[in-house]
Amino acid sequence: MLEGCVDWPEEFRERYRAAGYWRDETLGGLLRGWARRHGGRTALVAGATRWGYAELDRRADRLAAGLVALGVAAGDRVVVHLPNRAEFAVVCFALFRVGALPVLALPAHRDAEIAHLCRLSDAVAYVVPDELDGVDFRALARRVRSEAPSVRHVLVAGEAAEFVPLAEVDGEPVALPEPSPAEVALLLLSGGTTGAPKLIPRTHRDYGYSLRASAEVCGLGPGSVYLAALPAAHAFPLAAPGVLGTWSAGGTVVFATDPSPDGAFPLIEAERVTITSLVPPLAAVWAEAAEWSDADLSSLRLLQVGGARLPAASARRVPEALGCRLQQVFGMAEGLVNFTRLDDPPDVVATTQGRPMCPDDEVRVVDESDAPLPDGATGELQVRGPCILRGYYRDPVANARSFTADGFFRTGDLVRRLPSGHLVVEGRRTDVVNRGGEKVPVEEVEHHLLAHPAVRDVVVVGVPDAGLGERTCACVIPRAAAPTLAELRTFLQDRGLAAFKFPDRLEVLDSFPRTGVGKVSRRALAARFTEPSAATG
Numbered sequence: 029m030l031e032g033c034v035d036w037p038e039e040f041r042e043r044y045r046a047a048g049y050w051r052d053e054t055l056g057g058l059l060r061g062w063a064r065r066h067g068g069r070t071a072l073v074a075g076a077t078r079w080g081y082a083e084l085d086r087r088a089d090r091l092a093a094g095l096v097a098l099g100v101a102a103g104d105r106v107v108v109h110l111p112n113r114a115e116f117a118v119v120c121f122a123l124f125r126v127g128a129l130p131v132l133a134l135p136a137h138r139d140a141e142i143a144h145l146c147r148l149s150d151a152v153a154y155v156v157p158d159e160l161d162g163v164d165f166r167a168l169a170r171r172v173r174s175e176a177p178s179v180r181h182v183l184v185a186g187e188a189a190e191f192v193p194l195a196e197v198d199g200e201p202v203a204l205p206e207p208s209p210a211e212v213a214l215l216l217l218s219g220g221t222t223g224a225p226k227l228i229p230r231t232h233r234d235y236g237y238s239l240r241a242s243a244e245v246c247g248l249g250p251g252s253v254y255l256a257a258l259p260a261a262h263a264f265p266l267a268a269p270g271v272l273g274t275w276s277a278g279g280t281v282v283f284a285t286d287p288s289p290d291g292a293f294p295l296i297e298a299e300r301v302t303i304t305s306l307v308p309p310l311a312a313v314w315a316e317a318a319e320w321s322d323a324d325l326s327s328l329r330l331l332q333v334g335g336a337r338l339p340a341a342s343a344r345r346v347p348e349a350l351g352c353r354l355q356q357v358f359g360m361a362e363g364l365v366n367f368t369r370l371d372d373p374p375d376v377v378a379t380t381q382g383r384p385m386c387p388d389d390e391v392r393v394v395d396e397s398d399a400p401l402p403d404g405a406t407g408e409l410q411v412r413g414p415c416i417l418r419g420y421y422r423d424p425v426a427n428a429r430s431f432t433a434d435g436f437f438r439t440g441d442l443v444r445r446l447p448s449g450h451l452v453v454e455g456r457r458t459d460v461v462n463r464g465g466e467k468v469p470v471e472e473v474e475h476h477l478l479a480h481p482a483v484r485d486v487v488v489v490g491v492p493d494a495g496l497g498e499r500t501c502a503c504v505i506p507r508a509a510a511p512t513l514a515e516l517r518t519f520l521q522d523r524g525l526a527a528f529k530f531p532d533r534l535e536v537l538d539s540f541p542r543t544g545v546g547k548v549s550r551r552a553l554a555a556r557f558t559e560p561s562a563a564t565g
């Protein structure tokens with residue numbers, strides 16, 4: 029296995045192979061099989077682009093040849109920073125075939141996150157669009173390159189300036205050695221952990237199983253049309269079952285670049301979309317828009333909602349407004365995915381976040397000292413299974429904290445398990461604010477804010493928000509004159525942090541409440557600011 033990764037112990041590898049979860053397959057090889065089986069069917073619709081499976085397969089081979097000619101080799105890491113465009117799919121599959129690993133950055137990430145990812149992974153290449161939402165990604169690439177010397181190539185989808193145009197990375201397909209199915213295929217970003225993004229190694233065979241099983245749970249088939257409304261680089265729209273699961277079932281993927289009703293509804297109507305996945309705030313916006321929109325959404329069969337807790341009232345209203353079924357999905361890039369099932373009673377779908385995808389996912393709910401709790405009691409969720417990582421990439425310190433001695437992953441989520449095995453998410457233990465599905469690691473934000481000259485000390489906490497579930501509040505002890513919220517946001521923007529991490533609110537304090545052992549009490553601070561305040565802005 030790739031250096032810096034932790035493999036499953038032999039006993040578990042045997043078990044997962046014997047049970048048929050893990051197969052001798054690679055992600056690049058899967059596309060070959062899909063192209064053989066569904067060659068003429070439409071795999072991908074993205075803007076004016078409409079490719080069949082055979083076309084996607086052919087393009088992946090040509091790009092793989094071009095990458096090899098550039099010097100990209102098996103085991104290399106490549107930071108892929110592309111929005112929902114056709115190139116996203118071709119780049120990923122070309123890399124899978126080379127045996128190089130895409131590191132999937134989110135479109136919202138900026139200098140701070142990208143430089144961190146490039147350095148952490150020693151990326152040899154960085155793939156960007158020319159521009160997106162008014163941001164020049166070539167300028168971003170120039171800055172990142174100056175901080176991450178390992179990046180030898182910047183590949184640009186579109187106008188490349190001094191860099192390499194992605195369209196010219198092309199060659200006659202060459203025979204490449206097939207990577208081992210046990211090898212790491214890609215590195216996903218962790219959303220749920222403290223501090224800067226961590227990298228999650230996913231192997232060909234564990235990801236292959238995950239997307240196939242997700243597609244089965246969701247009843248996908250060749251008639252399924254999946255709308256990728258959320259960024260495809262995120263684990264939920266990528267493979268739960270998302271883009272890859274839809275292809276494993278022979279269906280069609282439609283890429284949206286704008287997930288709002290204005291962007292998505294016309295695509296649903298035009299392409300007869302049958303399934304999509306959303307975060308809760310977006311689902312609420314869609315439900316509201318469906319009341320006045322005259323777009324024909326009647327093809328929609330299943331709406332998956334996940335990434336953050338969906339309030340039960342929304343869970344009842346959303347499917348009715350959109351005229352489809354709801355499925356709650358509680359997943360994590362670390363591998364566990366829970367789904368409510370298509371035959372679960374409506375009440376279970378409305379009030380739980382589903383049960384684990386795999387029959388051999390081992391789930392336990394524990395108290396503060398890791399002692400197992402009975403069903404119905406709330407505690408931390410710990411999991412082990414065929415798709416669940418055994419260690420973050422190159423992070424022994426985080427690994428010592430995040431895994432138990434017997435290999436269970438400490439999710440940091442506080443849940444309650446029902447006798448049926450369904451889980452109800454009650455909160456989080458780790459310091460991440462879940463801002464409507466976008467995960468804000470508060471320590472990372474605090475670290476940046478502490479560099480502001482007017483900030484003596486700062487704690488960022490989550491406060492309840494009707495729309496997002498939670499939003500961030502920066503509690504600042506100033507040096508002299510207090511900074512304004514706008515100043516802090518501009519400061520973080522200048523430091524190249526993704527905009528969703530900017531604080532939504534500012535509270536200026538003289539001191540922080542402390543716990544009995546003298547640590548700042550985040551809980552007491554958050555409780556203090558659960559009501560809106562006039563002091564923002």
Ligand code: J2J
Nearest residue numbers: 219220263264268334335336337357358359360361453
């Ligand atoms: C409450 N909290 C949830 C839910 C995720 C499928 C779906 C989502 C993700 C994802 C994913 C939640 N209710 N329904 O990777 O494959 C919070 C939990 C979790 C963290 C993981 C997938 N669904 N969460 O959101 O890695 O706190 O993955 O630990 O981004 O999101 O975040 P992330």
